[in-house]
Amino acid sequence: MASDNLEITSIKEGGSLSVKDLDVSYFMGSKNLLPACKNVQFDTKYGESVGILGESGAGKSTVAYAVMGLIEPPNVATGQIIYGGKNVLAMSQQELRHFRWNEVAMIFQAAMNSLDPIATVGKNMDELILDKGVVHSKHEARQLSIKLLTTVDLSEEVYKMYPFELSGGMKQRVIISMALATNPKILILDEPTTALDTITQFSVLSTIKSLKSEGRVGGLLLISHDISVQAFMVDRIMIMLKGLVVEDAPVKVVMENAKHPYTQVLTEKLKIDSSKKSAASPTAASPMNGCPFANYCPYAMSRCWDEVPPLITIADKHRVACFLFGG
Ligand SMILES: Nc1ncnc2c1ncn2[C@@H]1O[C@H](COP(=O)(O)OP(=O)(O)O)[C@@H](O)[C@H]1O
Numbered sequence: 001m002a003s004d005n006l007e008i009t010s011i012k013e014g015g016s017l018s019v020k021d022l023d024v025s026y027f028m029g030s031k032n033l034l035p036a037c038k039n040v041q042f043d044t045k046y047g048e049s050v051g052i053l054g055e056s057g058a059g060k061s062t063v064a065y066a067v068m069g070l071i072e073p074p075n076v077a078t079g080q081i082i083y084g085g086k087n088v089l090a091m092s093q094q095e096l097r098h099f100r101w102n103e104v105a106m107i108f109q110a111a112m113n114s115l116d117p118i119a120t121v122g123k124n125m126d127e128l129i130l131d132k133g134v135v136h137s138k139h140e141a142r143q144l145s146i147k148l149l150t151t152v153d154l155s156e157e158v159y160k161m162y163p164f165e166l167s168g169g170m171k172q173r174v175i176i177s178m179a180l181a182t183n184p185k186i187l188i189l190d191e192p193t194t195a196l197d198t199i200t201q202f203s204v205l206s207t208i209k210s211l212k213s214e215g216r217v218g219g220l221l222l223i224s225h226d227i228s229v230q231a232f233m234v235d236r237i238m239i240m241l242k243g244l245v246v247e248d249a250p251v252k253v254v255m256e257n258a259k260h261p262y263t264q265v266l267t268e269k270l271k272i273d274s275s276k277k278s279a280a281s282p283t284a285a286s287p288m289n290g291c292p293f294a295n296y297c298p299y300a301m302s303r304c305w306d307e308v309p310p311l312i313t314i315a316d317k318h319r320v321a322c323f324l325f326g327g
């Protein structure tokens, strides 16, 4: 149905991101700032899928908001997020408007509930496409919407349906297709399948994976607390705990040869004393004076409570923040 000039282009280059010394704090009233992530540092390159893994409150979404330039006063983001030679944190509103959607698009947590319930899927999509200036006529918007729906393995019929007529998986596919409308080079997905049952979850994830391998997006940044989702989807996983990156390694290394005791717990290579676990929640916001895992770690030394271990490179593409490995 769609004409060929509306071909969804494949991304051949771009999409690399360099995050340096990123600190984000949320304003909590009067003079209180709550640190949500600290000293976050990572690079992604074209073609890479990178995961951010960690439990609720670890700071995963905060990193994504910062990358999108969405941390606004009175909240504070410092450091550098370099994309195309520019620091996102220093971009003007005009530059940000282009950057968001055209360069990097984000699917927010629970985005599938954001479809306008009283408009058809087609109307939801056409409006976005016209609003972002991807095409300029209703006719072209319709053609592109239908093409996008088929890209995420939905039938053309979905165009005429209302959101309440769709299953959760279908709604999430619609949202993914909308994020592709502007041909973003990087797609950030925040817990994209958390609300879905397991089978649907992996079916939607498979579609995202194919979009990536077909070059429809140049890079993925996937936020998920679920290690099986990460292992299925990404090349490399960064593990966050209490706002800090504690380990960053290729998936295989994370699954088989993780070094940080917290990652070993996540991958079930290490059991921790559950009586210690109740002492304090690792997700509770607290000043980051020492290692975020010190209270639970069977190997903790006194300095682990006094100093934050630096994230050091211990092998090719493998970084860990733990005094057992130096620093
Ligand atoms: N808008 C906000 N205002 C205040 N605190 C926030 C806000 N968003 C997140 N936080 C806090 O920042 C920390 C990290 O949150 P978040 O990035 O959402 O973690 P995650 O995505 O890993 O669950 C948490 O302590 C959370 O309560």
Ligand SMILES: [Mg+2]
Pocket (backbone or CB within 6 Å): 060, 061, 062, 109, 190
């Ligand atoms: Mg989150």
